[in-house]
Amino acid sequence: MTYSQERNKKMHSLLYKQRVLLEHTGKSSVFISNDSHKYYTNLLEYIEGDLERNIYTIPVLRKAIKTDSYEHLLKVVQFFSSNTSCLFDVKYCYELENMEYEDIQADEYTNYILYGTEPVTANGSEIEDFNPKYLSFYCIINMD
Structure with a gap:
C-alpha cells in the first residue's frame, strides 16, 4: 500500500x-x-x-x-x-514580509486578543513594527 x-x-x-x-x-x-x-x-x-x-x-x-x-x-x-x-493542532503566527511567518505562543495570541498586549515571538523577541492585521493562526490535521 x-x-x-x-x-x-x-x-x-x-x-x-x-x-x-x-x-x-x-x-x-x-x-x-x-x-x-x-x-x-x-x-x-x-x-x-x-x-x-x-x-x-x-x-x-x-x-x-x-x-x-x-x-x-x-x-x-x-x-x-x-x-x-483533537482533529486540529492550532499554530499561532505573525506574518512577516515575503510570506514568512514567525511562531507565536498561544497565550501571546490570546493576550493580544483579550487585553491588547503586543505579542512576542516564540523565542521571546519583540515584533518590530507590530501590526495586528498580520497576527494569525492556522490549523494542522492531527493524524495521531
Whole structure:
C-alpha cells in the first residue's frame, strides 16, 4: 500500500470518528446549535474532499466552513482543536514580509486578543513594527 493510500485510509477513519463525535456531543455542546451544525459538517465534508491537504489557513477554513463570520469560524476551530476532538493542532503566527511567518505562543495570541498586549515571538523577541492585521493562526490535521 502506498503512502497516499495509507493516509487516505487513516483520514477516512479519522473523519468517521469526528462525525460520530459531532453527532454525540453536538446535542449537548455549547459550541454547536441546530443552526451552526452545518458549519461543522461543512468542514468535515471539505476535508473529505481534499484528503491530501494538511494545513488549514483562515481563508481555507472560511471556504471549507462556508461562512464569512469570524465567530462561527472560531467556534468550529475551537471544537475541532479541543481535547474532545483533537482533529486540529492550532499554530499561532505573525506574518512577516515575503510570506514568512514567525511562531507565536498561544497565550501571546490570546493576550493580544483579550487585553491588547503586543505579542512576542516564540523565542521571546519583540515584533518590530507590530501590526495586528498580520497576527494569525492556522490549523494542522492531527493524524495521531
